[in-house]
Amino acid sequence: MADLTHSTPLSLTDRLEQEALAASAPSQSELMRELGVKPRPGWTSRLPQGLAAFVTNPKGMAGVIILLALVLFSVLGPVVSEYNPNRRAGKPHVMPGYEHVLGTTRMGKDVFTQLAYGGRVSLAVGFGAGLAAAAIGLAIGISAGYFGGRIDDILTFFVNVVLVLPGLPLIIVIATMVEQASPLVIGVVLALTGWGWAARTIRTQTLSLRTREFVLSAELMGEKKWRIILVEIFPNMLSFVMGGFVLGTIAAILAEAALEFIGLGDPNAVTWGTMLFWAQNNLALQSGAWWEIWPPCIAIMLTGAALVLVNFAVDEITNPQLKASRRIGRIRKFLQRRGRSADVF
Amino acid sequence: MAFLLRRLAFYLAAFFMAVTLNFFIPRMMPGDPSARIIASYQGRLNEAQVQAIREAYGVTGSLWEQYLSYFGSVLRLDFGISTVQFPEPTASLLFYGATWTLVLVGLSIFFAFVIGSVMGIHAAWHRGGFFDSFFTPINVMLNAFTPAIVALVLFYAFSLQLKWFPLGRAHDPSLMPGFDLQFIGSVLYHATLPVLSIFIVSFGGWHLGMRNVMINLLNEDFVILARAKGLSDRRVRYRYVARNAIMPQITALALSVGFLIGGALVTEQVFNYPGLGKFTFTAIQSRDYSFIQGQLLLLTMSVLVANLLSDIANVVLDPRLRKG
Numbered sequence: 001m002a003d004l005t006h007s008t009p010l011s012l013t014d015r016l017e018q019e020a021l022a023a024s025a026p027s028q029s030e031l032m033r034e035l036g037v038k039p040r041p042g043w044t045s046r047l048p049q050g051l052a053a054f055v056t057n058p059k060g061m062a063g064v065i066i067l068l069a070l071v072l073f074s075v076l077g078p079v080v081s082e083y084n085p086n087r088r089a090g091k092p093h094v095m096p097g098y099e100h101v102l103g104t105t106r107m108g109k110d111v112f113t114q115l116a117y118g119g120r121v122s123l124a125v126g127f128g129a130g131l132a133a134a135a136i137g138l139a140i141g142i143s144a145g146y147f148g149g150r151i152d153d154i155l156t157f158f159v160n161v162v163l164v165l166p167g168l169p170l171i172i173v174i175a176t177m178v179e180q181a182s183p184l185v186i187g188v189v190l191a192l193t194g195w196g197w198a199a200r201t202i203r204t205q206t207l208s209l210r211t212r213e214f215v216l217s218a219e220l221m222g223e224k225k226w227r228i229i230l231v232e233i234f235p236n237m238l239s240f241v242m243g244g245f246v247l248g249t250i251a252a253i254l255a256e257a258a259l260e261f262i263g264l265g266d267p268n269a270v271t272w273g274t275m276l277f278w279a280q281n282n283l284a285l286q287s288g289a290w291w292e293i294w295p296p297c298i299a300i301m302l303t304g305a306a307l308v309l310v311n312f313a314v315d316e317i318t319n320p321q322l323k324a325s326r327r328i329g330r331i332r333k334f335l336q337r338r339g340r341s342a343d344v345f
Numbered sequence: 346m347a348f349l350l351r352r353l354a355f356y357l358a359a360f361f362m363a364v365t366l367n368f369f370i371p372r373m374m375p376g377d378p379s380a381r382i383i384a385s386y387q388g389r390l391n392e393a394q395v396q397a398i399r400e401a402y403g404v405t406g407s408l409w410e411q412y413l414s415y416f417g418s419v420l421r422l423d424f425g426i427s428t429v430q431f432p433e434p435t436a437s438l439l440f441y442g443a444t445w446t447l448v449l450v451g452l453s454i455f456f457a458f459v460i461g462s463v464m465g466i467h468a469a470w471h472r473g474g475f476f477d478s479f480f481t482p483i484n485v486m487l488n489a490f491t492p493a494i495v496a497l498v499l500f501y502a503f504s505l506q507l508k509w510f511p512l513g514r515a516h517d518p519s520l521m522p523g524f525d526l527q528f529i530g531s532v533l534y535h536a537t538l539p540v541l542s543i544f545i546v547s548f549g550g551w552h553l554g555m556r557n558v559m560i561n562l563l564n565e566d567f568v569i570l571a572r573a574k575g576l577s578d579r580r581v582r583y584r585y586v587a588r589n590a591i592m593p594q595i596t597a598l599a600l601s602v603g604f605l606i607g608g609a610l611v612t613e614q615v616f617n618y619p620g621l622g623k624f625t626f627t628a629i630q631s632r633d634y635s636f637i638q639g640q641l642l643l644l645t646m647s648v649l650v651a652n653l654l655s656d657i658a659n660v661v662l663d664p665r666l667r668k669g
Contacts, residue, residue, distance in 0.1 A: 059482065157355070157358070160355060161358075161359045161362050163600055164356075164648060165359070165363055165645060165648075166602075166603025166607065166641070166644045166648050167604065168603075168606070168607025169603070169606065169610070169640055169641045169644045169645075172625065172629065172640075172641070173637055173641045176629055176637050177370055177373075177634075250489050254489070257491050257493060258491055258493055258608075261611060262622075262626050262629065263629055263630060264629060280497075285497070285500070285501050285505060290501075297497065300490075300491060300494060301489075301491075301494060304489030304490055308482075308486050309486075312485070315557070321560055322557060322560055325469075326478070328473035329472070329473025331473075332473070332474075
């Protein structure tokens with residue numbers, strides 16, 4: 001071990017080298033440019049902090065744009081199309097072309113129209129179930145974390161049971177019993193079985209917030225419990241609720257598609273899942289009618305991918321270390337270029 | 346030990362909840378399964394025969410008596426009588442299907458967990474680098490593709506178009522099941538695409554989980570101390586950081602078993618693989634209630650066992666839990 005308190009006088013070459021380094025040191029603007037730091041925050045600085053963090057996150061914005069495009073497509077698609085999604089619109093299995101943009105199904109229904117109408121239902125079920133699951137998770141997670149004691153024990157038990165029970169098999173049982181579950185029933189069942197993760201993360205977060213000074217001072221001032229929960233704790237929880245909502249929506253959209261694909265949904269409802277179900281049942285792949293099966297596949301995959309991108313952004317906002325890790329590659333390269341040790345954490 | 350006993354008590358309670366749910370859901374719906382069978386004989390049954398069928402399906406007596414007898418039969422692993430193939434017991438088909446599902450889920454969990462975790466370790470260590478910023482988003486997006494679609498794509502490309510893989514079945518029907526090389530080879534050959542499709546939708550989750558936990562750990566004091574001591578990169582990466590990061594992953598692994606089985610159910614349907622999913626699908630179409638209820642119980646049991654195993658693994662890996 002070298003003795004750090006005792007500094008040896010520098011040799012002349014060492015001093016020269018240091019001065020050369022100092023001369024080549026970058027100006028502040030150069031540094032900012034190289035490290036990808038924007039000089040002025042611009043219009044985003046006027047937004048609330050959480051929103052600004054989201055808007056400046058490229059992954060999150062890409063996800064939001066894809067989602068908006070999908071929503072716009074399902075809202076406007078039926079306006080553009082002249083066909084009825086449930087009626088025969090042409091000959092069976094017409095190739096995509098001028099008359100039918102995405103071709104027709106074996107039943108002669110227009111795939112483009114079905115895709116747009118199906119998007120309305122599938123997205124509504126997915127977002128609805130995700131929102132409901134996040135709300136249930138929020139209510140149970142905050143109550144368990146804030147009230148503690150016996151209430152916490154009981155609620156945590158239920159959270160763990162919901163987490164442990166296998167979701168899809170349970171939904172299969174419920175859906176079979178209600179015979180041909182409509183999209184609404186599927187959404188309700190998914191919301192009731194999908195809140196476990198949200199409740200767990202929100203409970204942990206509440207536990208750590210509960211002992212903070214601002215909550216304590218609100219308690220000392222004699223604030224009512226519901227007011228402390230709503231006004232003091234809840235705003236600090238928004239990104240976790242958002243995370244629960246995004247993850248819940250992904251799970252709900254995928255599960256809805258899976259359930260309808262295996263034939264548990266109402267086959268007369270038009271959703272992306274039932275489109276897949278009919279395509280598979282009519283052996284669309286085997287008979288070469290790729291346009292019957294790929295459009296709903298691509299729509300579901302795009303939705304999933306967009307939500308994952310949004311979730312990346314939410315993760316980076318709740319956990320700044322993940323965001324910092326994005327810059328580290330640049331910093332490392334920058335140091336290497338300047339001949340410094342690139343051994344940074 | 347106290348930790349494991351506490352967990353065991355919870356799993357028993359959870360199992361109790363699952364059985365109770367499974368008992369009450371069908372009874373909340375109008376009609377009972379035996380009514381279908383009785384109706385299918387169109388009044389050709391006398392009183393005693395009707396009574397016998399109702400007893401066989403456990404729908405006689407008060408609700409409480411029914412519940413107790415249902416619980417007893419579940420504990421004996423007796424899943425009742427098929428409501429479609431009337432006198433057949435459900436258990437035999439259930440266990441046959443479960444074996445093949447276990448092959449699929451076991452293989453895909455193994456590959457997904459190992460490959461995903463290794464990629465996550467690599468991404469976290471070189472965070473912000475090319476590997477991290479390229480593969481992390483892609484792997485996680487694959488995670489959001491439903492198994493149904495990935496299975497369809499693979500089936501279309503490799504079974505229908507290129508004809509590299511078979512169109513169905515778990516093994517070559519001309520082979521006798523046994524522990525010889527030819528049979529195992531045939532099983533693996535038939536399982537390749539189903540396993541691959543479950544693998545594709547699940548390894549991204551392990552990648553992201555491992556990466557995020559590792560990044561949080563990399564700034565901890567013990568890691569900085571390990572590096573300051575001059576330990577090799579390899580040692581710090583695997584013995585110090587990865588070992589700590591893997592523990593929450595193992596807990597998540599056990600919880601994900603239920604999700605993966607759900608994925609396997611759909612995948613089997615696409616590949617015509619004779620697992621639980623394909624039989625559940627036929628059961629759904631023919632409304633074979635006892636099979637559908639049986640699959641839920643069997644899968645719940647396997648998820649609970651997986652969770653217990655993960656607790657044991659955590660106790661082995663984490664000395665702190667051994668004291669508590």
